[in-house]
Structure formats: structure tokens, C-alpha cells
Amino acid sequence: xxxxxxxxxxxxxxxxRFVLTVLSLAVAIFLLCVLRSLVVALNAGVAxxxxxxxxxxxxxxxxxxxxxxxxxKLKLVDGVxxxxxxxxxxGYYQDPSNFFAQFATDxxxxxDVYPELYLVDGTKEAFxxxxxxxxxxxxxxxxxxxQVGDSFPIIGALYPTTDGSAWDFQVAxxxxxxxxxxxxxxxxFHYDFLEKSLESGAxxxxxxxxxxxxxxxxxxxxxxxxxxxxxLFENGPQVVQATSESEFQAQFVSxxxxxxxxxSSIGGGVMIAILLAVLNTMLMxxxxxxxxxGVLKALGFTDGSVFGILILQxxxxxxxxxxxxxxxxxxxxxxxxxxxGSMFPGYQVTMPxxxxxxxxxxxxxFLAGITPALRARALSVIDALRAVR
Amino acid sequence: MTANSMIxxxxxTKSYSRGGETLxxxxxxxxxxDEGGFYALMGPSGSGKTTLLNLIGGLDRCDEGEIGxxxxxxxxxxxPELAAWRAEKVxxxxxxxxxxxxxxAQENVELPLLLTNLSRRERREHATLALEMVxxxxxxGHRPSQLSGGxxxxxxxxxxxxxxxxLILADEPxxxxxxxxxxxxxxxxxxxxxxxxxxxxxxxxxxxxxQSARAIVHMEKGGTLGRIEVLAAPTDRGSARSPx
Ligand SMILES: Nc1ncnc2c1ncn2[C@@H]1O[C@H](COP(=O)(O)OP(=O)(O)O)[C@@H](O)[C@H]1O
Ligand SMILES: [Mg+2]
Numbered sequence: 001x002x003x004x005x006x007x008x009x010x011x012x013x014x015x016x017r018f019v020l021t022v023l024s025l026a027v028a029i030f031l032l033c034v035l036r037s038l039v040v041a042l043n044a045g046v047a048x049x050x051x052x053x054x055x056x057x058x059x060x061x062x063x064x065x066x067x068x069x070x071x072x073k074l075k076l077v078d079g080v081x082x083x084x085x086x087x088x089x090x091g092y093y094q095d096p097s098n099f100f101a102q103f104a105t106d107x108x109x110x111x112d113v114y115p116e117l118y119l120v121d122g123t124k125e126a127f128x129x130x131x132x133x134x135x136x137x138x139x140x141x142x143x144x145x146x147q148v149g150d151s152f153p154i155i156g157a158l159y160p161t162t163d164g165s166a167w168d169f170q171v172a173x174x175x176x177x178x179x180x181x182x183x184x185x186x187x188x189f190h191y192d193f194l195e196k197s198l199e200s201g202a203x204x205x206x207x208x209x210x211x212x213x214x215x216x217x218x219x220x221x222x223x224x225x226x227x228x229x230x231x232l233f234e235n236g237p238q239v240v241q242a243t244s245e246s247e248f249q250a251q252f253v254s255x256x257x258x259x260x261x262x263x264s265s266i267g268g269g270v271m272i273a274i275l276l277a278v279l280n281t282m283l284m285x286x287x288x289x290x291x292x293x294g295v296l297k298a299l300g301f302t303d304g305s306v307f308g309i310l311i312l313q314x315x316x317x318x319x320x321x322x323x324x325x326x327x328x329x330x331x332x333x334x335x336x337x338x339x340x341g342s343m344f345p346g347y348q349v350t351m352p353x354x355x356x357x358x359x360x361x362x363x364x365x366f367l368a369g370i371t372p373a374l375r376a377r378a379l380s381v382i383d384a385l386r387a388v389r
Numbered sequence: 390m391t392a393n394s395m396i397x398x399x400x401x402t403k404s405y406s407r408g409g410e411t412l413x414x415x416x417x418x419x420x421x422x423d424e425g426g427f428y429a430l431m432g433p434s435g436s437g438k439t440t441l442l443n444l445i446g447g448l449d450r451c452d453e454g455e456i457g458x459x460x461x462x463x464x465x466x467x468x469p470e471l472a473a474w475r476a477e478k479v480x481x482x483x484x485x486x487x488x489x490x491x492x493x494a495q496e497n498v499e500l501p502l503l504l505t506n507l508s509r510r511e512r513r514e515h516a517t518l519a520l521e522m523v524x525x526x527x528x529x530g531h532r533p534s535q536l537s538g539g540x541x542x543x544x545x546x547x548x549x550x551x552x553x554x555x556l557i558l559a560d561e562p563x564x565x566x567x568x569x570x571x572x573x574x575x576x577x578x579x580x581x582x583x584x585x586x587x588x589x590x591x592x593x594x595x596x597x598x599x600q601s602a603r604a605i606v607h608m609e610k611g612g613t614l615g616r617i618e619v620l621a622a623p624t625d626r627g628s629a630r631s632p633x
Contacts, residue, residue, distance in 0.1 A: 001503050009491040295487045298448055299501050299548075300476025302469055381448045385487065 001301065002308040010289060011313055018317070021281045025321020025364070026328060028274035029357050033329030034336065035263045036353040042253045042260070044180035044346040049246035053113065054080075054225050056212040057248075059239040065208030066238050074212055077228050079220030084109045085191055087210045090158035091167065093144060100140050102154060102187040104194040107133075113215045116182055122148040122173030131193050133172035137184040139341050141174045148174060154187070159194065159205030167203075181245065183345030213245075271360055278368040282314050286372030293376045294384025307377040314369025315362070322361025326354055394457070395424040395556065395588045396445060401454035401464075403440055414440045417454070420606070420614060424459075424555075427582040427589045427623075429599035432608030438592040439560055441608070445590065446479050446558045447471045459555065476504040480549030480587075482559035486541040488533040494520060494544045495529035501552040519547035523577060539570025546577050550587070557581060559591040563598050575601040576626030600624040 011018055056074065058064040065087075075083055089102035107128050111117060120138055127133045136146055146152055153166035161167065169189055176184055197203040214229075216222045226242040233240045243251075253259065293306050329349050337347040398420040404413040414437040422428055430438050443449040444456055447463050456464045458478065466474060480501075481487075488497045498516040507515065520526045523543035533541050542562060549557055559578065563571035579601055581587045591602060599605050605618040 003500065003503055005492065005496060006489070013491050291487065292489045295489060296500075297472070298446075298475065298481050298487075300472050300474075300504050302472050382443055385448075385483070 001305055002312065004312075006292075006309055007312045007316060010285060010309075011317060013288075014285075017281060017284075021278060021317060022321040022324065024277055025274055025318060025361075026324035028270050029322045029325025029361055030328045030332075031270055031325075032267050032360060033326065033349055033353055033357050034332075035267045036356060037329075037333075037336075037347055037349050038344055039260045039263050040350055040353060041344040041347045044348075046246050046249040046253065048180035049244070049249050050116075050179075050181055051244070052216045052218075052222060053245040054214040054216060054222050054229070054242050055245055055248040056214065056229055056240050056242045057210075059241040062211070062251075064238070065206050065210060066212070066240060067208055070209065070233065070238075070240070071212065073232065074214060074229065077214075077225060077232065079217050079225045079228075080214045081217035082109050082112050082215045084113050084213050085209045085211075086213060087191065087194060088158070089154070089156065089187075089189075089194070091154040091156045093152070093154055096157070098144070100137075100143075100185045100187065101183075102189070104191045105188050106191050107188070110188060113213055114177075114182055116177045116179040117175050118178065119173040120176050122171070124173070127172040130170055130172060131190050131196075132168060132170050134169040134187050134189040135173045135175045136171055137186050138174050138176045139184045139338075139345070140187065141171075143338070143341075146171055146174075148172065152187070156203060156205070159198075159203050161197075161203045162201060180346045181249070185341060185345050214242075271364065275364050275367055278314070278318060278364055279371070281317070282310075282368045282372050285313065286310055286376060289376075290379070290384050290387035293379055294381050294387065297379075297381045297384065303377040306379075307373045310373035310376045311366070311369035314373075315365040318361050318365030318368065322358065322364075325361075326357050329357070330354070394421045395426065395459060396420065396422040396590070397455070397457035398445075399455040399457070401441075401444060401456060402452045403437070403444060403449075404452060415444070415451070418614060422588070422590065422606075424588055425582070425586050427579065427601070427603045428591065429602035429605045430590060430592045430608060431594060431596075431599055431605055433610050434594070436608045436610045438608055442558050442560050442590065442592055446481060446556075447475050448481075473504075476501065476552065478554050478556055480552070480554045480557045482542070482545050482549050482557065482562045484561040484564040486533070486538070486545045486565075488541055488544055488548075490533050493530050493532055494525060494536065494547075497533070497544060498547045498551050501548060505552060515551055516547075519551040520544070522550070523547045537570070538566050539573055542566060542570070542574050543577065546574065546581075550581060550585070555588060557587050557589045559589065561592050561594070563593065563595060571595075571598060572626050579623075579626050597624075601626055 058066050071083065071085060074080060084106045087104040089104055091102050092098050111124060127135055134152065136152065141147070148171050150171045152169045152171050154169060155166045169187070198205065198207070214225065216225050222244060229240065229242040296306055333349045340347055398418055401415055401418040402413065403415040404411050430441065432438055440449070444451050445458065447466070451464055454464065455462050463471060463474060489500070495516055498519050499512050502512040502515060517526060517529065520529050523546055525540060525543055525547070528536060528540060536544065563574055566574060575598055578589055578591065582589050593599050600620065601624055603620055603623055605620065606614065607616055607618065608614060
């Protein structure tokens with residue numbers, strides 16, 4: 001039998017102490033959710049990578065371009081059903097701080113190789129018809145207020161125009177993606193447009209292709225396609241490396257260092273700090289209740305009951321703080337996604353994150369409550385009654 | 390005397406060890422107390438009065454001997470059995486009142502009833518009745534800090550009697566009270582004894598308080614019992630009037 005009024009009233013006894021502890025718990029759990037969501041965002045591309053796509057890049061580095069002549073040769077490899085080229089454009093809108101990714105790519109094949117891509121506005125036909133047309137990710141479109149039919153001038157930092165003007169793209173469609181393998185912040189435009197501008201001398205920049213993305217036909221093993229591709233260009237002129245899409249995405253995650261480990265360490269540190277704070281509060285509170293515990297035992301409440309009263313106080317305290325933190329994390333999700341979306345596309349407070357935060361909350365409650373609860377259980381009636389208030 | 394003995398102690402020994410030294414507080418103590426009696430337990434400080442009361446109330450354990458209460462040897466009970474026994478059979482009144490500070494008078498009095506099968510409504514009714522009996526029904530919503538010492542002790546008495554135990558144990562219940570409040574508390578105990586037939590054992594070192602009882606048990610230093618003095622005409626504390 002646990003008198004629940006005793007649980008709540010003892011918690012509410014020192015209002016300021018109670019509120020401060022709940023708030024610090026809320027902040028800690030909120031922070032844990034945010035850190036966890038950053039890792040989720042980083043790994044989103046890896047987790048959602050398509051099994052039937054093979055990425056071909058220069059073996060030297062991602063930043064070394066491959067000859068255009070590789071394209072037709074790759075298309076002839078057994079098991080390759082279609083292929084797109086990707087060239088990092090590295091431009092910006094109006095100001096260098098307005099950063100988001102732009103790629104020159106093959107418009108028709110794009111839809112074939114990336115079936116997760118779909119248009120929420122505009123048409124595929126309009127995009128294919130106009131060489132200056134582009135597709136803009138819904139997040140980026142929303143951020144800059146870009147709509148279908150607008151022109152979207154991008155300054156080519158990597159591919160400057162000869163007269164110094166901006167590249168003039170016509171927005172033909174706004175896209176979203178059904179999977180995290182493709183973020184919703186990017187601008188895609190015609191590879192032809194880039195190629196022709198370089199040829200005509202209207203712009204300058206690196207030659208060649210950044211990466212090729214191959215779609216493997218059903219019934220073929222991507223691993224076999226990869227080894228065949230590797231073998232094909234073994235003797236140059238440019239040695240390549242073919243990887244699965246998930247491996248390719250993972251190399252971006254590791255490029256920023258071991259972020260998951262770093263983030264886990266920070267999160268773990270925050271959890272330990274908050275555990276110590278809550279434990280301190282619980283020990284103080286339990287000490288004040290020593291005599292009450294003696295009274296309860298004298299009245300016939302069992303050792304188990306007083307154990308329950310104390311551990312429940314820890315659980316209620318942590319439950320409130322944790323719930324507040326989780327609520328905060330969930331409510332701030334759209335704002336956070338907007339604020340850091342271009343750096344961490346796919347920022348999302350997922351169910352596993354929330355469950356993890358809930359688990360951390362319960363663990364803190366348990367660890368902070370168990371010591372005072374065990375102590376109360378073991379306390380003899382007469383020792384407890386002798387305690388000064 | 391033995392047939393309707395409420396309390397029957399045989400060979401009760403209790404010692405404490407402090408820093409390697411053993412202090413025997415009660416040494417093979419025998420004692421009988423009748424059902425329906427009102428006993429005052431007197432003796433010099435440190436003679437073991439509280440220790441004895443705690444043993445009889447099942448708050449502490451003796452090293453040797455039998456502690457028979459209404460025919461049950463509580464010295465043989467384990468922890469949970471003893472807790473259940475306390476809840477059902479004994480009401481405690483302490484010198485320092487020992488109300489729970491965060492609870493109201495009503496909630497404090499209801500506390501022992503949480504260990505019964507009574508419904509929420511019945512618990513409320515019983516607690517209200519007990520508070521009415523000690524004349525504090527109008528203070529039911531007050532917390533202990535909002536009550537005087539005398540009022541606190543009367544709430545504690547209400548808590549001790551609310552579950553209708555046969556035995557009430559009081560350890561210096563008037564020790565922290567002024568004369569007037571002490572008289573109120575003693576009057577209540579007398580009334581519980583006379584009207585409700587509760588057996589009461591009250592530790593006190595106040596001779597005047599002891600006169601409210603029907604018999605005085607004298608304890609000597611070293612944990613031996615002296616004589617039992619039966620009072621022919623106990624002081625009537627006028628328990629008929631409702632204390633204010
Ligand atoms: N828990 C304890 N540990 C050690 N000594 C104790 C303990 N409780 C009581 N004593 C000692 O036992 C003796 C009797 O104590 P107590 O029963 O409280 O006496 P009284 O109530 O008659 O004043 C005292 O000398 C006291 O110091
Ligand atoms: Mg004493």
C-alpha cells in the first residue's frame with residue numbers, strides 16, 4: 001500500500017527545488033533528443049540507401065573528376081540498366097551564406113535511377129523540355145520562397161560565368177523524396193547546360209564527371225557489377241572505385257569525424273551530470289523524510305511500501321522532467337529542421353529517439369531513487385523515529 | 390490475572406552494544422497487565438521505559454523472552470507479520486507527536502486506514518469521527534505546522550484510535566505540552582480507557598500525569614521492575630467536556 005498523496009506532497013514541499021530539478025531534467029532530455037536526432041540525420045542517407053545503386057568515383061578522391069568517355073563504357077557493363085552523372089556545382093543564391101547543394105545531372109535518367117523522387121509542383125515534361133530548367137527541393141524552395149515559373153539565379157563559385165553574371169535557372173518543379181537517400185534541399189539542373197556553357201566559353205570550371213550512379217538491373221548482383229567496373233578502368237587513364245550507395249553515404253558521415261561517438265559521449269556526459277543532480281535532490285528529500293518513514297513503519301506500513309514511496313518520488317520527478325524535455329524536442333522539430341536543414345538534411349526527432357529519451361528518463365529515475373529507497377527500506381523503526389526533523 | 394492478561398512478558402531481555410560494550414537495558418523481565426487497564430510506566434531517565442514500550446508495541450525486538458499480547462507471542466513474528474500486527478492491534482502516541490508535516494490533520498488520521506479494506510468514503514468518515522472525538526473536526530484541513538502542540542497531540546491520538554486498536558501505547562505524550570494541553574490529552578486517554586475499553590500503557594515521568602492512570606508500574610534503573618501501585622481514585626481529567 002503506497003499513500004500517493006505522500007509521494008506528490010513530499011515532492012511539492014520545496015517548490016523551488018522541485019521546479020529547478022524538473023527544468024534541468026527537461027533541458028538535459030531535450031538536449032539528448034537533439035543530439036540523437038543529429039546522428040539520425042547524418043545516418044539517414046546510409047539507412048535509406050538503395051541496394052540497387054552503385055556509385056562510381058575516382059579512386060584518388062571524390063574531388064577528382066573522371067573523363068566523360070567513361071559514361072558510354074559504363075553503360076555497356078553487364079547488369080547496368082541506366083546511369084546518371086552528378087557534378088557538384090558549388091554555387092550560392094545571392095550570398096555565400098545561402099548554402100545548399102546544386103548538381104548538374106542527366107534529367108531523364110534521374111527519375112529512373114531515383115524512383116523515390118517525385119514532384120509536388122510543376123511537371124517532369126516542363127523540366128525535360130527546357131535546357132535551363134531545374135528542380136528545387138521543397139525545403140530549399142520554402143526557405144527562399146521559390147515557386148514554379150520563377151527564375152532562380154545561382155552564382156557559380158566553382159563554375160563562374162565569363163561575364164561574372166549568375167547562372168539563370170528556370171524552376172520547372174518542386175520535388176520531395178520518399179526516402180532519406182535523397183534530401184529535399186538540393187537543386188538539380190541539366191548536365192547539358194553545364195557542358196554546353198563550358199564548351200562555348202560562357203563559363204569555366206573543372207572538366208569531367210564527379211560521380212556516376214549506376215542502376216543495377218533486376219537479377220544482377222551489385223557486387224559483381226562493382227568488381228567489373230573496378231576491373232574495367234584498372235589501367236587508367238583514371239582508376240575508379242565503385243561502391244554501394246550505403247558505403248558512399250557512410251563516407252560522408254565519417255568525413256566529419258566520428259560524430260556519432262562524439263555525440264554519444266556528450267549525451268552520456270549530460271546524462272551523468274543530470275543523474276548526479278537528481279540523486280542529490282532525492283537524497284536530500286529522503287533525509288528530510290526519515291522520521292516520516294519511522295512513523296509509517298510504526299503504523300504498520302511495510303518496508304516495501306516505504307521503498308515504493310521513495311522510488312516513486314524519483315520516478316514522478318524524472319517523468320515530469322523527461323516528458324517536458326521530450327515535448328520540447330518534438331515541438332521544436334520543425335524549427336530545428338528549418339534552422340539546420342541545409343547542414344543536417346533530414347533532421348527528425350524519430351520514434352526510436354523518443355523511446356531512447358524515455359528510457360534514459362526511466363533509468364535516471366531508477367538510479368536516483370534506488371539508493372534512498374533501499375536506505376528507507378532497511379531503516380529500523382526506532383532509528384527512524386529518533387531522527388531529528 | 391493470567392487468563393485475561395492483555396500483556397504478558399516472560400524473561401524479556403534487551404541489551405544494546407555500544408562501542409564494544411554491552412548495555413543490558415531489560416534483564417529477564419516478567420510483567421502482566423490486564424485488559425482494559427490504564428497503566429502509567431514511571432522511572433528514572435534511562436531506566437528502559439521507552440525500550441519496554443517499543444518491545445510491547447512490536448517496534449523493536451528483544452534478545453530473549455516471550456512478549457505475549459492478547460495471547461500472541463509477537464517475539465516470534467517476522468518483519469511483515471509484525472507490521473501487519475501493529476497496523477491492526479496497536480495505536481501509538483509519541484512525545485514529539487510525529488505527525489507527517491506535509492499532510493493535513495485529516496490525511497494524517499486517515500493514514501492507518503489505508504492498511505484496511507475500508508473504502509475511500511469510509512476512511513474519510515472514520516477519520517472525521519476520530520477528529521470529532523478529539524474536538525478538532527474544524528481543523529481537519531490544517532497541516533501540523535498550523536496547529537498548537539496540544540492540538541497536534543490530539544490529532545495524533547485520533548490517528549492512534551482511528552483503526553480501533555485494543556492497545557494504545559503512549560511514550561511521554563504530555564512531555565512537550567503545557568499543563569492545560571497536557572490535561573486535555575490525559576482526559577482523552579482516560580475517556581478512551583473508560584468509554585471505549587482501550588488498554589493503555591503510558592510512559593511518563595510526571596507524577597501528576599501518572600495520577601490519571603489506574604495503576605502505576607515503577608521501573609528501576611537497570612531494567613528491573615519495582616512495585617505496581619494501584620490507584621484507588623485516579624484524578625478525573627474531566628474528559629466529558631470537549632477540549633478546545
Ligand atoms: N538504539 C539504542 N542504542 C544504544 N543504546 C540505546 C538505544 N536505545 C536506548 N539505549 C540506551 O538504553 C537505555 C534505556 O533507554 P530508554 O529505554 O530510552 O530509557 P527511558 O525511556 O527510560 O529514558 C539508555 O541508557 C539508552 O541510552
Ligand atoms: Mg524514553
